[in-house]
Amino acid sequence: MTDKVIVINHPLVQHKLTLMRRAETSTAKFRSLLTEISMLLAYEVTRDLPIKHEPIKTPLASMHAPILAPEKKLVIVPIMRAGQGILDGMLQLMPSARVGHIGLYRDPTTLIPVEYYFKMPHDTEERDMLVVDPMVATGNSAVAAVQRLKETRPKSLKLICLLAAPEGITNFHEQHPDVPIYTAAIDEGLDEHGYIIPGLGDAGDRLFGTR
Numbered sequence: 001m002t003d004k005v006i007v008i009n010h011p012l013v014q015h016k017l018t019l020m021r022r023a024e025t026s027t028a029k030f031r032s033l034l035t036e037i038s039m040l041l042a043y044e045v046t047r048d049l050p051i052k053h054e055p056i057k058t059p060l061a062s063m064h065a066p067i068l069a070p071e072k073k074l075v076i077v078p079i080m081r082a083g084q085g086i087l088d089g090m091l092q093l094m095p096s097a098r099v100g101h102i103g104l105y106r107d108p109t110t111l112i113p114v115e116y117y118f119k120m121p122h123d124t125e126e127r128d129m130l131v132v133d134p135m136v137a138t139g140n141s142a143v144a145a146v147q148r149l150k151e152t153r154p155k156s157l158k159l160i161c162l163l164a165a166p167e168g169i170t171n172f173h174e175q176h177p178d179v180p181i182y183t184a185a186i187d188e189g190l191d192e193h194g195y196i197i198p199g200l201g202d203a204g205d206r207l208f209g210t211r
C-alpha cells in the first residue's frame with residue numbers, strides 16, 4: 001500500500017466497526033455507530049487543517065489563541081446513497097462545511113456509470129473536498145465520482161470510507177493516484193457479486209433498513 005492509503009486504526013474506530021459488521025446489529029444501532037465513526041474519521045482527516053492565532057480575552061487574561069484559518073473552506077460530498085450516512089457525524093464536527101451530492105448508477109448493459117444527481121456549492125474552486133462513501137469495493141463508483149468532481153476544480157480531494165477492498169484501492173489509485181484514501185479497514189477482497197468480504201453487507205440497506 002502507498003502512503004496515499006491511510007488506515008485509521010484507532011481502537012474506538014475498530015471497536016465500533018466490529019459492532020457495525022455484526023449481522024445482528026439493528027438498523028438504528030448501525031446508523032448511530034456510523035455517525036460516531038464518521039466523527040472519528042473527520043477528526044483524523046482534518047489533522048492537517050491550518051490554524052492561525054488571534055487575540056482573545058478569557059475571564060482572567062488576554063492571550064493569542066489558535067483558531068481554524070477562516071479561509072480554509074470545506075465541502076463534503078456523499079456518494080449517494082450510502083455516503084449520506086457519513087454526513088451527519090462529519091457535520092457535527094464541521095458545522096460550517098458545505099455539502100454537495102453526487103448520485104451515479106451503472107447502466108446494466110453498457111456498465112458505464114450514469115450520473116442521476118449532481119448538486120455542488122458554486123464555489124468548489126475555493127474549497128477542499130471530502131468525498132465520502134462507506135464502501136470502496138470495486139472502486140468503480142468512487143473512480144467515476146472523483147472524475148466528475150475534478151471538473152469542479154476543488155483545491156484538494158480526499159476519499160473517506162469505512163471499508164475498502166484491495167481491488168478497489170488499486171483500481172482507484174490507477175485512475176486517481178493524487179487522491180488519498182482514508183479508511184477504517186482494508187478487508188480481504190470481493191465476492192462474485194462485488195461485495196466486500198468479510199465486510200458488513202450492503203451499507204445502504206443496513207443504514208436505511210431497505211432489506
Ligand code: URA
Pocket residue numbers: 082135137194195196197199200201202203204
Ligand atoms: N457496497 C456495499 O454496500 N457493500 C459492499 O460490500 C460492497 C459495496
